[in-house]
Amino acid sequence: MSARENAVQSLINGGYPDRQAREILSLVCGEAQNEGYRRGEAAARAKLETSSPWERAVAGLNALVEAHIDFWIEPDGHISGSSGVEHIEWDRKASRWVLTHDEDEDLPPLPIDTAERAAVDRSIIDQFPATAADKWNATHPEGTPVVAYPGCRPEDDSKCTRLVTRTRSAASVLGGHTAVVWVEGHSACISLTNVDPRPEGGAS
Structure with missing residues (x-):
């Protein structure tokens, strides 16, 4: 029994x-x-x-894994899910990560100026070169009009070289650590951190 x-x-x-x-x-x-x-x-x-803050962050990401939710980190730093509806984004005003939904149309845009956004984007490109190259290639085909800065950017050196040109290759990862692209009029590759897309026929 x-x-x-x-x-x-x-x-x-x-x-x-x-x-x-x-x-x-x-x-x-x-x-x-x-x-x-x-x-x-x-x-x-x-x-x-x-546990430590890092352990709690890992636990949060693993919660998504255990729920069988695919996600990835975008080049601009936010976390996207496979559904394309929910995102984890940085809210500068609140100084916190927040969960947003595509239908949240009433949410105000993040108050970030162009120079600061560029600095954030360059940091992400440095940290995730393969993702940055894939993202670039998905939206910028060979022949994309760009402004390129070999060596350094004007934010770092006002006397830097400025090339108004076009890409002549897809983006790739050089040496396993740097996302780069080749442009017309320059023999060496240039880091994506130093390449800005420009409008077709835009001012030089």
Whole structure:
């Protein structure tokens, strides 16, 4: 006889009808199971609260993995899901990461100026060169009009070389660490951090 049947029999011996004994046992077992879940969740929360911020960040990303949600980090730094509807983006005003939805049309644009956005983009390109190259190639085919700065950018050196030109290759990763592209009028490749797309026929 199983432990469950033994428990039922004990209740019957105590004067409970068979059906009522089984209902009581089911209720008790259900409460015990729920209590086990609650204790497990409390233990997980306690562990998370005592872990480092980096460990909590990893736990958050792993929660997406365990839910079988594909995601990736875009070159501009935000995190996108495969559904294309939800994104995790940096809200500069609140100084926090926030979950946004494509239907949130009433959300104000992030208050970030062009120079600051460019600095953020360059940092992401440096950190994730393969992703940056893929993103560039998806939207900028060979022959794209660009302004290129071999060696340095005007934000870093006002006397830098400025080339108003076009790309003559797809972007690729040089040496496993730098996203680059080749442009017309320059023999060497140039880091994508130093290449800005320009409008067709735009001012030089």
